[in-house]
Amino acid sequence: MADQQTLAPAQTGTIENAIDYLKQKYPDAVKDDTRQGYSGIVVDRTHLVDVATTMRDELGFDYLSSATGVDYLGIEDSMEMVYHAYRTSGGSALCFKAQTPRENASVPSLIDICPGADFQEREAYDLYGISFPGHPNQKRILLWEGFDGHPMRKDWHEAYFEQDQKPFDSRWPKGYVRRAEELNAYGKNVKYPADLDLSRLSDTSEESVYSGMGLGVDVEDLTDEGGLKTDKLVVNLGPHHPSTHGVFRMVVTLNGETIDNLEPVMGYLHRNHEKIGERNAWLHNMPFTDRLDYISSMSNNLGYALAVEKLLSAGARYQPPTYRAEVIRVLMVELTRIVNHYWAIGFLLNDLGAFFTPALYAIAEREKILDFFEATAGSRMMCNYMRFQGVAKDLPERIRGVANLVNDKVRDFNTMDYLTELINDRIPRSIDELDNFLTGSEIVRTRTIGVGYLPKEMAIAYSAAGPLLRASGVPYDVRRADPYSIYPELDFDVAVRQNGDIYDRYLIRLDEMRESVRILKQILPRLEQTHGESVFSGNKSIYMPRIGLGEAYGRVENPKGELGYYVVSQGDPKGPQNPWRYHVRAPSFINLTPLGQMCKGHKVADVVAILGSIDIVLGETDR
Amino acid sequence: MYGMGILKGLGVTLKHFVNTYVDDLKYAGKKAGLTQFEARQGLRAEGVYSVQYPDEKLAVPERFRFVPFLVIEDLDNPDRPGHDWCTSCGICAKVCPPQCIWIVRGEDPATGRPIPEPQAFFIDIDICMNCGLCAEFCPFDAIKMDHDYELASYDRTQNHIFDKDHLSKPFSYWKTIAPTTATEEAEARGGWEHPDVIKERKKAEKAAAAAPPRPAPAAAPVAAAPAAVPTGQEAATNPAAAAEGANNAATARAEVTTQPPVSPTDVPAVTDAEAAKAERMRKREEALARKHAKEQGKE
Numbered sequence: 001m002a003d004q005q006t007l008a009p010a011q012t013g014t015i016e017n018a019i020d021y022l023k024q025k026y027p028d029a030v031k032d033d034t035r036q037g038y039s040g041i042v043v044d045r046t047h048l049v050d051v052a053t054t055m056r057d058e059l060g061f062d063y064l065s066s067a068t069g070v071d072y073l074g075i076e077d078s079m080e081m082v083y084h085a086y087r088t089s090g091g092s093a094l095c096f097k098a099q100t101p102r103e104n105a106s107v108p109s110l111i112d113i114c115p116g117a118d119f120q121e122r123e124a125y126d127l128y129g130i131s132f133p134g135h136p137n138q139k140r141i142l143l144w145e146g147f148d149g150h151p152m153r154k155d156w157h158e159a160y161f162e163q164d165q166k167p168f169d170s171r172w173p174k175g176y177v178r179r180a181e182e183l184n185a186y187g188k189n190v191k192y193p194a195d196l197d198l199s200r201l202s203d204t205s206e207e208s209v210y211s212g213m214g215l216g217v218d219v220e221d222l223t224d225e226g227g228l229k230t231d232k233l234v235v236n237l238g239p240h241h242p243s244t245h246g247v248f249r250m251v252v253t254l255n256g257e258t259i260d261n262l263e264p265v266m267g268y269l270h271r272n273h274e275k276i277g278e279r280n281a282w283l284h285n286m287p288f289t290d291r292l293d294y295i296s297s298m299s300n301n302l303g304y305a306l307a308v309e310k311l312l313s314a315g316a317r318y319q320p321p322t323y324r325a326e327v328i329r330v331l332m333v334e335l336t337r338i339v340n341h342y343w344a345i346g347f348l349l350n351d352l353g354a355f356f357t358p359a360l361y362a363i364a365e366r367e368k369i370l371d372f373f374e375a376t377a378g379s380r381m382m383c384n385y386m387r388f389q390g391v392a393k394d395l396p397e398r399i400r401g402v403a404n405l406v407n408d409k410v411r412d413f414n415t416m417d418y419l420t421e422l423i424n425d426r427i428p429r430s431i432d433e434l435d436n437f438l439t440g441s442e443i444v445r446t447r448t449i450g451v452g453y454l455p456k457e458m459a460i461a462y463s464a465a466g467p468l469l470r471a472s473g474v475p476y477d478v479r480r481a482d483p484y485s486i487y488p489e490l491d492f493d494v495a496v497r498q499n500g501d502i503y504d505r506y507l508i509r510l511d512e513m514r515e516s517v518r519i520l521k522q523i524l525p526r527l528e529q530t531h532g533e534s535v536f537s538g539n540k541s542i543y544m545p546r547i548g549l550g551e552a553y554g555r556v557e558n559p560k561g562e563l564g565y566y567v568v569s570q571g572d573p574k575g576p577q578n579p580w581r582y583h584v585r586a587p588s589f590i591n592l593t594p595l596g597q598m599c600k601g602h603k604v605a606d607v608v609a610i611l612g613s614i615d616i617v618l619g620e621t622d623r
Numbered sequence: 624m625y626g627m628g629i630l631k632g633l634g635v636t637l638k639h640f641v642n643t644y645v646d647d648l649k650y651a652g653k654k655a656g657l658t659q660f661e662a663r664q665g666l667r668a669e670g671v672y673s674v675q676y677p678d679e680k681l682a683v684p685e686r687f688r689f690v691p692f693l694v695i696e697d698l699d700n701p702d703r704p705g706h707d708w709c710t711s712c713g714i715c716a717k718v719c720p721p722q723c724i725w726i727v728r729g730e731d732p733a734t735g736r737p738i739p740e741p742q743a744f745f746i747d748i749d750i751c752m753n754c755g756l757c758a759e760f761c762p763f764d765a766i767k768m769d770h771d772y773e774l775a776s777y778d779r780t781q782n783h784i785f786d787k788d789h790l791s792k793p794f795s796y797w798k799t800i801a802p803t804t805a806t807e808e809a810e811a812r813g814g815w816e817h818p819d820v821i822k823e824r825k826k827a828e829k830a831a832a833a834a835p836p837r838p839a840p841a842a843a844p845v846a847a848a849p850a851a852v853p854t855g856q857e858a859a860t861n862p863a864a865a866a867e868g869a870n871n872a873a874t875a876r877a878e879v880t881t882q883p884p885v886s887p888t889d890v891p892a893v894t895d896a897e898a899a900k901a902e903r904m905r906k907r908e909e910a911l912a913r914k915h916a917k918e919q920g921k922e
Contacts (some may be wrong), residue, residue: 010719062905158922166720166722167716167717167718167719168722170724170725171713171716171719171722171724171726172711172713172716172717172724172726172728173711173726173727173728173737174727174728175714175716175724175725175726175727175743175745176725176727177725177743177745177747177784178638179747179780179784180747180749181865182749278719279721282719283718284718284720284756285720285755286720286756287720287752287754287756288720288755290754322855357636361635362641364671364672368666369872371664374683374686374687375684375685375686376686376770377686378684378686378687378688378755379688379753380688382753382754384754384755384756392759394688396684396685396686396803397803398803399684400682400684400685401681401682401683401684402682402683402684402685402799402800402801402802413665413666418666421666422666425666433635434632435631436632436634436635437631437635437636438632439628440624440627440631440632441628441629441631441632442626442628442629443629444628445628463852541760541762543714543717543718543756543760544717544718
């Protein structure tokens with residue numbers, strides 16, 4: 001016992017303490033990651049499960065945030081699983097990696113220690129072909145089973161493959177145009193794996209539909225408590241269904257009207273965002289991040305900018321963003337949070353059956369903020385506003401339309417007046433109105449209280465993030481736990497609710513909107529003070545920055561949860577123009593992991609509400 | 624009491640319903656759909672404020688960005704009417720995230736050496752993601768984001784690759800759709816003209832300033848003299864202009880007038896009519912001087 005006490009550091013020790021402890025305990029299995037620009041530890045894959053268990057139980061790293069593969073073809077000729085674990089009490093990441101050869105790649109599954117690794121490991125299997133012994137349900141998640149190969153491997157080329165990295169040579173100086181469709185690397189543009197039975201594709205019987213999901217079609221005979229013989233029924237909710245907020249499918253096994261089992265099926269909107277990201281140059285990715293969670297593009301931008309700035313900051317010529325740039329960033333991000341929660345609450349009510357009245361009230365309010373985004377960034381939703389070391393442009397002096405169109409001449413507001421009135425008056429008023437409108441409504445309360453319960457321990461284990469986590473009583477908010485930008489100097493509270501049901505997830509969004517307004521009220525004087533200062537540090541005209549070797553994980557508290565970007569800069573020793581790896585830890589995707597657990601035992605109609613309370617956007621789920 | 628929450632909620636709905644028609648009543652006597660439309664787009668709008676597109680349209684803000692266009696000189700430009708601003712440097716093609724820009728660099732047919740104008744320029748608008756990076760990073764302000772968002776067509780295979788003719792729009796168009804931005808950019812460039820023209824002009828001025836001590840051909844003083852005069856003129860007119868500008872508290876603009884030549888021909892920039900006229904005269908004389916200088920250079 002005494003021996004253990006000397007060994008085990010307090011659960012609040014620093015990352016270095018934790019690493020030392022692990023090295024001491026597993027001298028053969030744990031090594032420092034000594035590559036240039038890398039941090040954390042490399043764990044021998046045979047000991048991965050032990051090390052992860054120690055980390056969780058003895059060191060307090062209970063929250064596995066991100067797990068992703070990297071293919072180092074041509075550099076180390078190996079593959080790697082990269083994990084980022086956190087303490088829910090706060091602090092930065094303990095990053096650990098497990099290496100595996102490219103042939104027959106396999107890494108033991110961590111699903112028993114962190115069930116939140118479930119979807120992420122399936123994704124790594126799908127995109128990298130790394131197998132996870134111990135995973136009970138290892139099959140493709142984003143792609144379908146008729147897909148040939150594992151697209152994120154460096155030697156895999158897409159149908160319209162032109163060149164490994166942008167900018168493509170064919171564009172300039174001899175840019176003789178052709179349409180993208182004329183380029184067709186596969187001939188017929190589709191390639192099937194050799195062992196796929198193509199006749200299955202034309203099979204319209206239900207058997208193939210369900211066996212594709214690993215569900216037997218045999219209708220099981222059941223006898224309920226009363227001795228009545230009942231059948232189980234498999235029902236597909238989606239992919240085309242208004243309740244799924246996009247193209248998303250839930251395969252539910254019903255016993256009567258009660259959910260026995262629910263399995264989410266996704267990937268209908270998959271476009272291999274990460275592969276595109278590796279072809280792109282660093283800056284090219286910025287507008288692509290808008291298309292992830294397209295409701296909150298501003299905060300997607302910020303997450304990516306932070307990740308790349310971490311890499312940049314290792315360089316000598318790096319200048320951090322100016323204070324005004326940081327102020328504007330926080331302004332945009334908090335407005336985005338309000339935009340997103342209007343949307344989430346509006347559509348939750350839609351899912352409950354209050355068809356479109358609450359949603360439209362919320363969307364109408366959101367419109368005023370989008371007007372400001374449009375005047376500042378040039379677009380209402382695809383903002384593309386943040387840059388490395390700053391933001392694209394300062395706020396305009398006035399918000400107005402250009403009067404070259406019909407019937408609109410008056411919309412001309414001083415930006416600061418507009419913002420002041422928006423933040424001090426319009427938004428708080430509309431939040432109160434939503435509160436009056438919905439919170440007390442008996443229908444809302446009956447439908448939501450006690451439904452979709454997610455206990456605290458499970459929320460952490462399943463790596464739930466954002467409102468989903470905080471509504472289950474975990475006061476974890478990246479803005480406080482691992483602060484970035486100017487959040488440390490701002491006064492706000494982390495909203496937290498204890499009950500973990502749909503109603504609390506609704507309430508917590510109202511709370512967060514109020515907290516955002518509180519932050520925004522502190523931002524206004526800062527905007528006034530910094531008026532006229534530069535919003536960009538460094539040379540703005542550099543469009544193809546070379547970024548030093550290394551890795552970085554940048555994360556922000558997105559409205560939907562923790563959004564993380566894992567970027568690796570490798571290859572060209574001068575500093576590559578393109579990311580070697582660009583991974584998005586998408587909150588909408590990982591928050592779906594506990595969906596099946598939350599739905600068990602509820603009725604079909606509740607599934608729709610539970611999904612609505614998670615608040616997913618398929619652009620981000622499927623990437 | 625059970626049901627109070629629902630009643631309260633219905634009260635909110637009723638309020639929204641009533642508010643939707645309050646404006647109608649307020650503006651009923653004035654018969655002005657226009658005023659009502661505009662009032663409803665502000666922050667004090669209540670009730671329903673949807674816009675009946677396409678009968679009604681919201682004016683887009685200056686920074687609004689849709690598929691880019693290429694800036695060319697105005698057709699009535701005295702020096703180089705319809706000339707491309709683009710120098711085919713290829714930065715836009717490189718910075719374009721989806722790689723939808725295709726440029727054939729111009730070449731001198733005789734020597735095969737590149738010349739600073741594009742031989743061909745294409746944008747595939749199906750691929751363009753309207754991110755605006757091309758416009759942001761163009762060092763010549765030659766590619767700009769447009770405001771025209773109604774681009775639907777009946778045949779995507781034929782109509783969606785825009786060529787140079789389709790893309791080109793005169794500089795005056797840019798000044799109409801983005802007056803503030805255009806002014807800011809002109810300030811940064813140091814004049815309303817293309818950066819190359821400004822550079823040449825500055826070079827000419829420098830040369831003119833350095834010319835007198837040098838023994839020159841007979842025609843040279845004639846060429847140099849008009850170029851030299853406006854600098855003197857400017858010195859005379861500018862303090863006055865600056866003083867007036869200060870009265871208007873348009874400090875940003877006043878700064879510009881103290882900077883090297885900005886000639887605000889038919890632009891909303893603040894300068895009084897006299898100064899503008901002087902600037903126009905000076906510009907014309909300068910152009911003449913440059914022309915002479917060029918001709919002599921050839922001889």
